[in-house]
Amino acid sequence: MTLLSLLLAWFPTLILLLTGLSLFWTVYSPSLYGVAAILFCLYGFPLLCHRIHNYFYPLESGISYLVGDTYSPWWGSHQFQRIYIALPVLESLLRLIPGLFSLWLRGWGAKVGKNVYWTPHIEISDRAFLDIGNNVIMGYNVQLYSHIIKPRKDNLMLYLKPIKIGNNVFVGAGSIFAPGSVVEDNTKLNIETRIYPNKNACEVS
DSSP: OOHHHHHHTTHHHHHHHHHHHHHHHHHHSOOHHHHHHHHIIIIIHHHHHHHHHHHHSOOOSEEEESSSSSOOHHHHHHHHHHHHHHOTHHHHHHTTSTTHHHHHHHHHTOEEOSSOEEOSOEEESOTTSEEEOSSOEEOTTEEEOOEEEEEETTEEEEEEOOEEEOSSOEEOTTOEEOTTOEEOTTOEEOTTOEEOTTOBGGGTO
């Protein structure tokens, strides 16, 4: 790993530390500034860091490797999102307010259309690598993985590609999407549908 990779591995710890300090400040001296600081630490700061990082180290589709002297932009992006993977309740709260979670994902670089319904329990690995159309319903426990990692010789191969879901799509509960998954317009997926890398939903229905 590069030095930047090692430093960014501590980013989730930094978020916890800053949030803890903000919480202490709010308890010691209650004010709206303290509440705003907590919200910024949990939501604003990781998103801001991701956007700055993506400006200098843009994410790109395709194959890359995680071991070696070359920095992986995906690794940094992953560290900024780890807090939401470890503590899914943070994003579950956003999904309780209509439209807010879609707006949140757009902030990370995702393409999300209008009238997308998200159930409270959704798992997303790469928020920037989603392309979702209008009038989409996401069932309970849908999992969207835009990357896979596979051991190859003495290295770890990373494959990264956006997931594309068209307009007027119903996604059944427990469905799993792999990198490069494609769902055409007006498709209804059964529960626990599995779409493998670079496959169209019609190929597995």
